[in-house]
Amino acid sequence: MWRMTRRRTFAKCLSECRQAACLSQEQLADKAGLRRTCISQLERGLKGPALEVLAALAEPMDMSFKSFWAQLARRLGP
Template sequence: MTKINKALGQVLIKYRTLAKISQEELADRAGIHRTYVSQIERGLKSPTLLILFKISESLNTTPSILLSEVEQILDDIHP
């Protein structure tokens, strides 16, 4: 598990929770499997760019916003 994957997982959990949807709902909206969402959120998998776009659209945000938050988390870890 890389720090980047872990940070992305944290961001996705945050946005999914704010959207008040389950992993299953996010997976359905993005057209991916629920276990894949779980693996991404736990930092075990790194999504492709296409999947990141699908997930961000499903969360009513943009990939750049998600990645900006990932960068912020990483900056907080290594200032």
């Protein structure tokens, strides 16, 4: 249960950041070197991201990895 709650929180954060950057799932995937299905699964909370994926996602959304990580950490809590 705890893991699913965190995945859902991450999913919502990713979706909001992507939309704020005015990117479709496909555009984000292309810019991050990922498949659109990967973005879809992440945004639906079906899978959790590896650190490498987090780093790849930040730049196309005009965020540093550090700021993306900080935003996630605030939402996820301790």
